[in-house]
Amino acid sequence: MRVLVIGLRATGAVVAGWLRARGDDVVVVEEDPGQPGYADRLAAARGAGVTVLEGAPDWAQLLTSCDLMVPSPGVRPTHAAMLAAGEARVPVRGDLDLAVEAARVPVVAITGTNGKSTVTALVSAMLERAGLRAPAVGNIGRVALDAVEEDLDVLVVEASSFQLHTATPAFAPEIAVLLNLAEDHLDWHGSFDAYVADKRRVFAYQPPSGVLVANADDPVVARLAAEASGHVAWFGAGPPGPRAAGWRGDELVDAEGAVLLRAPAASAPHDRANLAAAAVSARALRAGPDAIGAAARAFTRLHHRAEPVGKADGVLFVDDSKATNPHAALAAVGGFPSVVLLAGGVSKGVDLGALRSVADRLRAVVAIGDTPEEVESAFAGTVPTRRAASMGEAVRIAAELAAPGDTVLLSPACASFDWYDSYEARGDDFRHEVERLTSGTRR
Numbered sequence: 001m002r003v004l005v006i007g008l009r010a011t012g013a014v015v016a017g018w019l020r021a022r023g024d025d026v027v028v029v030e031e032d033p034g035q036p037g038y039a040d041r042l043a044a045a046r047g048a049g050v051t052v053l054e055g056a057p058d059w060a061q062l063l064t065s066c067d068l069m070v071p072s073p074g075v076r077p078t079h080a081a082m083l084a085a086g087e088a089r090v091p092v093r094g095d096l097d098l099a100v101e102a103a104r105v106p107v108v109a110i111t112g113t114n115g116k117s118t119v120t121a122l123v124s125a126m127l128e129r130a131g132l133r134a135p136a137v138g139n140i141g142r143v144a145l146d147a148v149e150e151d152l153d154v155l156v157v158e159a160s161s162f163q164l165h166t167a168t169p170a171f172a173p174e175i176a177v178l179l180n181l182a183e184d185h186l187d188w189h190g191s192f193d194a195y196v197a198d199k200r201r202v203f204a205y206q207p208p209s210g211v212l213v214a215n216a217d218d219p220v221v222a223r224l225a226a227e228a229s230g231h232v233a234w235f236g237a238g239p240p241g242p243r244a245a246g247w248r249g250d251e252l253v254d255a256e257g258a259v260l261l262r263a264p265a266a267s268a269p270h271d272r273a274n275l276a277a278a279a280v281s282a283r284a285l286r287a288g289p290d291a292i293g294a295a296a297r298a299f300t301r302l303h304h305r306a307e308p309v310g311k312a313d314g315v316l317f318v319d320d321s322k323a324t325n326p327h328a329a330l331a332a333v334g335g336f337p338s339v340v341l342l343a344g345g346v347s348k349g350v351d352l353g354a355l356r357s358v359a360d361r362l363r364a365v366v367a368i369g370d371t372p373e374e375v376e377s378a379f380a381g382t383v384p385t386r387r388a389a390s391m392g393e394a395v396r397i398a399a400e401l402a403a404p405g406d407t408v409l410l411s412p413a414c415a416s417f418d419w420y421d422s423y424e425a426r427g428d429d430f431r432h433e434v435e436r437l438t439s440g441t442r443r
Contacts, residue, residue: 003019003068004062004090012028012072015098027062029052030053063088064088068092070098073095077165077188093166093168095143096163096164096171097171099144099147102145103155104152106154107154108155108156110277110281111199111202117322118301122295123177126282126296128295129295130292131291133153134153134154134156135152137156137157138157144157161188161195167202168205173206175210175281175284178212178221178225182325184325184350185349186348199224207229214232214235216241217237233280235276237272237276238269241255260292261296262289269331275296279292303319303427304423304427306335306411309434311438315402315403315407318408318409321430322427323411324423325413326350329412330354337405339407340401340409341366341411342365342411343355344374344375344412345417346414346418352414356379363403363406364383365379365385367387368394391419392433395433
């Protein structure tokens with residue numbers, strides 16, 4: 001088979017190597033050579049017998065001799081290669097589609113607008129506490145195809161909407177998890193309906209024996225779950241219901257009343273929802289309550305997810321740079337009683353006006369990024385807003401506006417690609433500026 005792979009970054013490099021190892025004739029097109037690590041990936045690919053083309057080719061001509069195209073996750077549906085593949089009727093499959101088909105063990109596939117990485121890491125930890133080899137792969141960091149040949153018991157996959165866009169009927173995980181759905185990446189998908197349709201693919205091809213773990217508190221998720229062909233295992237952040245696992249005090253119990261998890265009270269509803277989703281998923285693969293509870297208690301919050309990074313003069317500074325959409329920022333703000341919020345960046349076509357719903361928790365807002373007017377418009381007439389031209393200035397302004405007992409929260413509700421290469425870099429800069437600010441103060 002002759003396969004065309006689009007992109008030679010982390011995912012493309014693994015895909016090309018995996019395809020070549022199984023005997024396929026592989027051509028990779030990299031339109032933007034020269035990014036960090038590219039030279040090493042290029043050498044490895046060519047050393048494995050992969051043909052690498054740089055720049056933008058004649059896609060129609062190139063596809064005439066291809067049997068399959070595998071785009072990297074960030075390749076948009078409107079990309080010339082995607083359009084040309086459609087016209088040439090060349091099948092398009094993503095890296096997760098190939099990985100789930102190739103996996104020789106049960107697969108847990110986790111998606112949602114927010115909480116994917118946390119729940120993926122929790123499920124992996126719970127299953128490993130139960131004695132299973134269950135690595136976390138996919139959008140969380142490690143390319144899934146890199147793990148499918150290992151001696152595993154379960155593959156725990158974080159699936160983004162970009163990756164699910166290219167899912168085919170081969171993508172049929174034994175356990176699918178749908179956490180929540182809110183507007184995000186509308187600039188990529190084109191509409192919320194298209195975004196939801198791609199997220200639905202996490203369970204769309206499951207057989208009747210499959211299990212969909214679904215959020216009973218989310219109306220969009222609940223509507224989609226009604227279409228599941230297999231069993232639906234519900235969870236929620238509130239009390240248990242007749243069909244849903246939920247919280248009774250500090251105990252998570254399933255729909256039959258059995259205790260799944262004993263843990264300290266979570267700090268916010270979204271923390272409880274994430275724990276419940278992970279526990280129900282792990283239980284579906286027969287992890288016991290002891291393993292589930294031990295993993296939950298030992299779990300350390302992932303970097304840049306409501307992560308405290310400093311305290312001074314009674315003010316707590318929290319890095320939630322991973323909040324790249326309003327839904328995530330709303331959840332973060334809900335965990336604190338009085339907040340000075342740092343928000344802004346690339347809105348991805350999403351209206352930031354939803355943030356007004358937490359105005360009663362906000363002392364002030366500091367607008368960051370290249371389009372501060374979007375933040376100002378979102379809070380016009382409700383919350384005092386100041387602009388900052390850099391993260392250092394934003395931290396200083398926020399500290400001046402905050403009162404003892406407040407939280408200065410970086411939860412931007414936007415992507416980072418105006419000022420930074422990634423949300424991680426944005427969070428690291430925030431931490432650095434907080435450390436500079438607080439270095440001479442009593443903590």
